[in-house]
Amino acid sequence: MTKPDDQKSLWNGPAGKAWVELQELLDRMLQPFEDVLLDAVDAGRARRVLDVGCGTGSTTIAIARKLSAEAQCLGIDISEPMIALARARASGANSAASFICADAQTHAFEPASFDTFTSRFGVMFFEDPVRAFTNLRRAAADGAETFFIAWRSAAENPFMTTAERAAAPLLPELPPRKPDGPGQFAFQDAQRVRRYFEDSGWTADIRAIDVPCAITVDDLDQYLAQMGPVGMTLQSADDATRARVGAAVRAAFDPFVRNREVRFTAACWMIQARADK
Numbered sequence: 439m440t441k442p443d444d445q446k447s448l449w450n451g452p453a454g455k456a457w458v459e460l461q462e463l464l465d466r467m468l469q470p471f472e473d474v475l476l477d478a479v480d481a482g483r484a485r486r487v488l489d490v491g492c493g494t495g496s497t498t499i500a501i502a503r504k505l506s507a508e509a510q511c512l513g514i515d516i517s518e519p520m521i522a523l524a525r526a527r528a529s530g531a532n533s534a535a536s537f538i539c540a541d542a543q544t545h546a547f548e549p550a551s552f553d554t555f556t557s558r559f560g561v562m563f564f565e566d567p568v569r570a571f572t573n574l575r576r577a578a579a580d581g582a583e584t585f586f587i588a589w590r591s592a593a594e595n596p597f598m599t600t601a602e603r604a605a606a607p608l609l610p611e612l613p614p615r616k617p618d619g620p621g622q623f624a625f626q627d628a629q630r631v632r633r634y635f636e637d638s639g640w641t642a643d644i645r646a647i648d649v650p651c652a653i654t655v656d657d658l659d660q661y662l663a664q665m666g667p668v669g670m671t672l673q674s675a676d677d678a679t680r681a682r683v684g685a686a687v688r689a690a691f692d693p694f695v696r697n698r699e700v701r702f703t704a705a706c707w708m709i710q711a712r713a714d715k
Contacts (some may be wrong), residue, residue, distance in 0.1 A: 447562075447618060452670055453670070461523060463657050464665075467651060467653050470651055471706070475585055475587065475689075476597060477646050479505075479554060480558075480596015482611070484505055485554075486510050486557070487554045488547075488552045488555050489556045489560075490556070491514070491553075491557050491559070492514060495521075495537060495611070499513055499524075499535045510534075510536075511536075514542050515522045515537075515560070524537045524548055530596050540594055543564050543570035545574065548577070549576055550577070552579065553582045555574060556586070556587070557586040557588075559587060562623070563619075563621065563624070575638050575639040575640060576715055579713070581712065583713075585709075588709060589705070589706055590646065590705040594705035598622065602688050604686050608686060612671055632708065635679050638712060639713065640714075643710045644708070644710075645708050646707060646708075647708050648706075650702075651704055652701045652702075655698045662687055677702075
């Protein structure tokens, strides 16, 4: 299993760098999930919100905008470059959102200091989910709720694995995914995820959601060049390899393209847990 330091190196290295460089593209791509979270958070109830794995801050800033002026919205992430961008974005938007660069799995939060927890694809990367959710439970006031979005299985999300399937014959060094985590599909098994929460003091309701998404063809080309296992591998490849793999991968996405728009459906979980007394 990947160690915490490996995740820290990844998100402070190539993955974090790619997310910062493609922030605008990724915000467009992930906007439907931000909308789901905004609809879920009760502006009349939420007063102290923690956005877990907040990345470059889009969801944190959007939630802070929705809440009353007296509410507090804090984003946490282990990626220094992503948090630096989140802070700059909040400052530029005159947002009340604030950010800390720390590991939510181990950070010493003030006990019972949050009534709402959100995350857009930030909770699947914990080395020890029970430890992480136990730590968040200590930070939760009685009755606090979570609204976490996580991916279901790779098989249910062909868009997210098409690049790897197409590139595999050309990139023998392509790292295999580790289905038991940490990683994109670490939460594919709902029963196992429910046990994570129950073992850490939460009562969890996990329901499937299918979210329609769309980006442009130009967005897709940028995304494929820098994101995911293939994009990470190509960063250190020679020009000939990049061209050969790029052509094969791009052709594999033709079934998703209509009139220069790329459409796919994201198969996810909405994890709504409660910190009961």
